[in-house]
Amino acid sequence: xxxxxxxxxxxxxxxxxxxxxxxxxxxxxxxxxxxxxxxxxxxxxxxxxxxxxxxxxxxxxxxxxxxxxxxxxxxxxxxxxxxxxxxxxxxxxxxxxxxxxxxxxxxxxxxxxxxxxxxxxxxxxxxxxxxxxxxxxxxxxxxxxxxxxxxxxxxxxxxxxxxxxxxxxxxxxxxxxxxxxxxxxxxxxxxxxxxxxxxxxxxxxxxxxxxxxxxxxxxxxxxxxxxxxxxxxxxxxxxxxxxxxxxxxxxxxxx
Amino acid sequence: xxxxxxxxxxxxxxxxxxxxxxxxxxxxxxxxxxxxxxxxxxxxxxxxxxxxxxxxxxxxxxxxxxxxxxxxxxxxxxxxxxxxxxxxxxxxxxxxxxxxxxxxxxxxxxxxxxxxxxxxxxxxxxxxxxxxxxxxxxxxxxxxxxxxxxxxxxxxxxxxxxxxxxxxxxxxxxxxxxxxxxxxxxxxxxxxxxxxxxxxxxxxxxxxxxxxxxxxxxxxxxxxxxxxxxxxxxxxxxxxxxxxxxxxxxxxxxxxxxxxxxxxxxxxxxxxxxxxxxxxxxxxxxxxxxxxxxxxxxxxxxxxxxxxxxxxxxxxxxxxxxxxxxxxxxxxxxxxxxxxxxxxxxxxxxxxxxxxxxxxxxxxxxxxxxxxxxxxxxxxxxxxxxxxxxxxxxx
Numbered sequence: 001x002x003x004x005x006x007x008x009x010x011x012x013x014x015x016x017x018x019x020x021x022x023x024x025x026x027x028x029x030x031x032x033x034x035x036x037x038x039x040x041x042x043x044x045x046x047x048x049x050x051x052x053x054x055x056x057x058x059x060x061x062x063x064x065x066x067x068x069x070x071x072x073x074x075x076x077x078x079x080x081x082x083x084x085x086x087x088x089x090x091x092x093x094x095x096x097x098x099x100x101x102x103x104x105x106x107x108x109x110x111x112x113x114x115x116x117x118x119x120x121x122x123x124x125x126x127x128x129x130x131x132x133x134x135x136x137x138x139x140x141x142x143x144x145x146x147x148x149x150x151x152x153x154x155x156x157x158x159x160x161x162x163x164x165x166x167x168x169x170x171x172x173x174x175x176x177x178x179x180x181x182x183x184x185x186x187x188x189x190x191x192x193x194x195x196x197x198x199x200x201x202x203x204x205x206x207x208x209x210x211x212x213x214x215x216x217x218x219x220x221x222x223x224x225x226x227x228x229x230x231x232x233x234x235x236x237x238x239x240x241x242x243x244x245x246x247x248x249x250x251x252x253x254x255x
Numbered sequence: 256x257x258x259x260x261x262x263x264x265x266x267x268x269x270x271x272x273x274x275x276x277x278x279x280x281x282x283x284x285x286x287x288x289x290x291x292x293x294x295x296x297x298x299x300x301x302x303x304x305x306x307x308x309x310x311x312x313x314x315x316x317x318x319x320x321x322x323x324x325x326x327x328x329x330x331x332x333x334x335x336x337x338x339x340x341x342x343x344x345x346x347x348x349x350x351x352x353x354x355x356x357x358x359x360x361x362x363x364x365x366x367x368x369x370x371x372x373x374x375x376x377x378x379x380x381x382x383x384x385x386x387x388x389x390x391x392x393x394x395x396x397x398x399x400x401x402x403x404x405x406x407x408x409x410x411x412x413x414x415x416x417x418x419x420x421x422x423x424x425x426x427x428x429x430x431x432x433x434x435x436x437x438x439x440x441x442x443x444x445x446x447x448x449x450x451x452x453x454x455x456x457x458x459x460x461x462x463x464x465x466x467x468x469x470x471x472x473x474x475x476x477x478x479x480x481x482x483x484x485x486x487x488x489x490x491x492x493x494x495x496x497x498x499x500x501x502x503x504x505x506x507x508x509x510x511x512x513x514x515x516x517x518x519x520x521x522x523x524x525x526x527x528x529x530x531x532x533x534x535x536x537x538x539x540x541x542x543x544x545x546x547x548x549x550x551x552x553x554x555x556x557x558x559x560x561x562x563x564x565x566x567x568x569x570x571x572x573x574x575x576x577x578x579x580x581x582x583x584x585x586x587x588x589x590x591x592x593x594x595x596x597x598x599x600x601x602x603x604x605x606x607x608x609x610x611x612x613x614x615x616x617x618x619x620x621x622x623x624x625x626x627x628x629x630x631x632x633x634x635x636x637x638x639x640x641x642x643x644x645x646x647x648x649x650x
Contacts, residue, residue: 001635001636001649001650002635002636002648002649003635003636003649004636004637004638004647004648005638006638006639006640006641006647008640008641008642011642013638013647015638015649017472017499018422018474019256019421019422019452019472019474020452020471020472020473020474020497020499021474021475021497022497022499028640028642028643033354033529033549033550041497041498041499042497043497045497047497048474048475049422049474052636054623062390088276101636102557102599123490127318142349145288146397150634152635153635153636153637163530165649170377192289193287194287194288194289205287206287206288207287207288207289208287208288208289208290209289209290209291209292210289210290210291211292213291213292213293214291214292214293214294215293215297220634220635220636221634221636221637221648222637223637223638223639223646224639225639225641227641230295232637232639232646233637234631234634234635234637234648235632235634236357236377236634236635238299239299239300239304239322239323239629239631239632239633239634240297240298240299240300240631241297241298241299241629241631241634241637241646241648242294242296242297243294244292244294244295244296244298246289246292248288248289249288249289
């Protein structure tokens, strides 16, 4: 599994199962071998290989991103069984390829998607939340100044209008004719990057966690705790989880 | 830290529609905030974590794959860490030149003195190391395999190596001396095979059969079966229903190819199969041994078992030391079964006829007994549980 989301209102955990074309919803307090309370799976779902998942609690929707389907799909939060999606963003105009992360800004009604492509654009794609079908993104954050080579999970802090991105930058070749490099010596180490949700084009990150002191090499996941002003990442080289106190990334606590 | 009440994430999102700039951004807009910041907390396992296991009884070796520190460890099979101390390996192969990454299945080829291990994710290769190397050694050979290769099996008779591929529901066979990018000599793949998220595999030369452990995840038959990794997976038929099938052991003729039915299938509630990982054939007892990860047990089936059958023996219980087993190997020369535990930095040996809640004969440890095991394996995402002040990590 390469994605996870927590529903703080209903106290549930949502995970995509890539190999079974399914979305599973568990009690957040689940432990051990416990059955899911809901499963979205079947031919009507049109789910191919879900990679990542997000919750839009304001609009009561589950958002999934697929690498196989090169799309983003929206389901009712309570969906269970072989149900059709409410909307699907898919097609050549979208520019989406291997979708690695999705996040929703319910205040601005925006959808933020991280997508990796070996033939197209690897970057952060921003759509209207209610987009459906083969639509062009409103904005794309990508290019050499952005530093994005490979990309994974994204989060949005809607209060600030910030996008937090796990820029993994693992430069494996994905080619038949050349072996992949060792994970020990990546020549382009990854980072956690922060952009404004209004950014567009080849924009450098406005905030960054990167370097040997950070201990991250290929950060693949990112999560936020705005209350304690902390950023969390998970690293797929070190198999480690790292917590950073980053007051500069969050507004001062309210008194 | 104080816990946020349920619903407060909703509340957080409902306030501001403007994007505030920090004082830093206003004074120095070109330099990003943050930079090379040290973490305030780290959860990482400094010790090797055991995944696959292989035994060479003739040379007295146990070899274990370690995807955590990305290493191969070779131990003296007669070692026993009965007092809880970490065992000292004969050799550890580790470092940037090794090409070792998220490694899973491992096999030994005593005849040619080679160690094979499959890079399951990211690297999409099988690394072949000479027995004698240690440290930051270059592989003897590396060959490309499809994404999510997991299990390995070798046949001296046919001089081939078999590789299971999770996402493609496939067993790919390569010539033993394969190097670089080579097409498989044959594959087992298709709807008739029933392969669904295959993991462990054994090659029973005496009966000319192979057995494959399946988790049961199935989302169509994928068309890409070439060597190496391609970024996209396209199902041949998008309307094909995704399924979560029961876990199974599927036995095929060792010469099978393409879309063939298995000779026998062990599947169903009586079987007790639950996330079967490694599988091995025990020629002494004519049985199939399964590392049953889901309930921390070893299931033993008669080789000719078929259908919804109960195991003939089960090794399970608090005395066994079995915790989240991944690999299993049979040392027919010494009448032992070896099990590698993902759950607690250990590999354990039993008499191959063991059953019930039996203590292991010997224990090899990569860390002192009781050392916590985070269990991360190439993690790719996380979420913050605001109610419990916990971080959730899918593997």
